[in-house]
Amino acid sequence: xxxxxxxxxxxxxxxxxxxxxxxAGKSSQCRLLAQVFEVEHVSVGDLLRxxxxxxxxxxxxxxxxxxxxxxxxxxxxxxxxxxxxxRQRAEQGMRVxxxxxxxxHLTLFYSTLTLQPGFPRNLLQLQHFEVExxxxxxxxxxxxxxxxxxxxxxxxxRFDDGVExxxxxxxxxxxxxxxxxxxxxxxGRLKALNGDxxxxxxxxxLTGVVSxxxxxxxxxxxxxxxx
Numbered sequence: 001x002x003x004x005x006x007x008x009x010x011x012x013x014x015x016x017x018x019x020x021x022x023x024a025g026k027s028s029q030c031r032l033l034a035q036v037f038e039v040e041h042v043s044v045g046d047l048l049r050x051x052x053x054x055x056x057x058x059x060x061x062x063x064x065x066x067x068x069x070x071x072x073x074x075x076x077x078x079x080x081x082x083x084x085x086x087r088q089r090a091e092q093g094m095r096v097x098x099x100x101x102x103x104x105h106l107t108l109f110y111s112t113l114t115l116q117p118g119f120p121r122n123l124l125q126l127q128h129f130e131v132e133x134x135x136x137x138x139x140x141x142x143x144x145x146x147x148x149x150x151x152x153x154x155x156x157x158r159f160d161d162g163v164e165x166x167x168x169x170x171x172x173x174x175x176x177x178x179x180x181x182x183x184x185x186x187x188g189r190l191k192a193l194n195g196d197x198x199x200x201x202x203x204x205x206l207t208g209v210v211s212x213x214x215x216x217x218x219x220x221x222x223x224x225x226x227x
Contacts, residue, residue, distance in 0.1 A: 013086070014096040014213050015134055017119050019180065020142030021173045022166070023149035024195045025202065029142070030100045032203050033210055039096040040089050044119050047081040048073075075128045083133050096213060098140075123179050139184040140209065142195035142202065146170055 020026045030041040052063040059077055066073035086097055101119030120126035120136075130136065150166050184190035191209050195202060 012095060013090060013134055015086075015136045016096070016098045016210070017136050017139040018098055018100045018142075019119070019121075019139055019177060020195055021144055021146075021149050022169050023152040024142040024144045025152075025199060026142060027100050028199065029203060029206055030098050032199075033098060033206060036207055037096070037210055038094070039098055039210065040086075040094045042082065042085060042097055042099045044078060044082065044099065044101045047085055048078070051081055075125045078125065079129050079132050082129065086133060096210075098210075120180055122176055123183060126180060126183070136184075136189065137213075138189050138191045138209075139180065140206070141181055141184075141190060141192045143192055144195035148196045 018026045018030055027043065030043075033039055034041040048063050048067075051057050052060045052067075054060070062073060062077065082099065089097070099119045101121055120129055120139075126136075146167070149170060150163060153166050154163070181190065185192075193202060193205050193209070197205075
């Protein structure tokens with residue numbers, strides 16, 4: 001029997017997904033939003049790592065294996081961790097959640113490579129999340145040209161960030177997320193922003209989008225007034 005959603009609180013929750021290619025700045029923007037608004041920035045990668053390192057976790061080996069292979073793993077595991085975290089924070093009074101799918105790929109020698117498709121990353125993951133947790137109000141998509149993302153990633157100087165490796169990551173991103181973006185656009189729940197701008201400009205536009213949530217509008221107006 002499927003465990004019920006977060007009822008009775010699920011109808012009161014505002015769930016927002018964040019999607020963008022590697023280098024689009026999703027996690028940085030999520031952290032900035034959490035400093036301005038009473039929103040919870042939920043990092044899928046942080047939840048997976050915490051579960052992997054939790055003593056006695058029955059999922060540790062699966063998560064470690066997925067990270068070694070560079071895959072995010074079973075939707076049931078990822079969504080289950082999200083559901084547990086969101087329920088806990090909802091019981092503490094949090095109502096708005098921005099979910100960022102940044103996670104880590106472990107190499108053979110336990111160096112790390114950060115993979116950043118966002119969340120939800122495919123339709124199966126989306127469908128399972130909306131059944132188990134609740135419907136997304138929006139998907140925010142930070143759209144950046146490929147060359148901009150390459151320029152942002154190259155200065156990091158990591159072994160994995162050669163141009164061809166980056167192009168491969170971008171092709172993978174487009175391949176696995178295109179259906180999700182098209183779906184949210186079709187149902188009128190896509191908020192696409194130009195990510196090829198300064199961090200400050202993107203942040204300003206994002207705060208405008210998030211302030212459309214009625215509960216957060218007053219906070220945004222105070223920020224605009226510099227209070």
